[in-house]
Amino acid sequence: MNNEDxxxxxxxxxxxxxxxxxxxxxxxxxxxDGGILRKSFNNRWSEICDENGEDFDEREFFDxxxxxxxxxxxxxxxxxxxxxxxxxxxxxxxxVKDEESLRKALESFDE
Numbered sequence: 001m002n003n004e005d006x007x008x009x010x011x012x013x014x015x016x017x018x019x020x021x022x023x024x025x026x027x028x029x030x031x032x033d034g035g036i037l038r039k040s041f042n043n044r045w046s047e048i049c050d051e052n053g054e055d056f057d058e059r060e061f062f063d064x065x066x067x068x069x070x071x072x073x074x075x076x077x078x079x080x081x082x083x084x085x086x087x088x089x090x091x092x093x094x095x096v097k098d099e100e101s102l103r104k105a106l107e108s109f110d111e
Contacts, residue, residue, distance in 0.1 A: 006079035011097055020095045022073055022105055026081075028089035030062050035094070036102070040110055041065070069094050072105040 011020045023035035032041040048061050070076060073094040082088035096102045 006077060007091075007093055008077075009095060010075045010077065011095060019099075019102075020075075020097065022094040022096050022102070023069060024091065024093045025066065025069075026089045026091055027062075027066075028091075030058065033091075036106070037069075037094075037109055041069075066092065068109070072096075072108045074101050 005015050007024075008015055009018045009020050012018050017034065021035045023037040023041055024033045025031070025041070026033055030045065032038040032045075045062070045065065048065070049058070052061070074097040075095040077093045077095070079091055079093075080088055081091050096105055
């Protein structure tokens with residue numbers, strides 16, 4: 001396992017996409033960048049923003065959405081990404097341990 005990379009999967013040790021990756025979220029820019037729930041997450045977030053207009057507390061609603069993901073995940077990894085000089089993002093990755101957990105997470109999030 002590569003312990004130097006904070007985005008390492010806690011179940012298989014892979015650094016990039018693996019079968020355990022549920023969702024990779026950029027908390028700074030409030031969007032999903034990877035994982036099986038990427039499209040569903042971004043669609044739900046867009047709907048929340050559209051329903052609430054411009055003058056709502058995005059952070060509060062976004063945090064609620066992240067809490068929902070925490071409840072359906074088996075492991076969570078927070079890390080800061082600073083690949084571009086002078087620019088960084090806080091990220092969180094949600095993982096599931098097996099196919100059964102993945103199935104349950106998909107059913108729960110896509111309801």
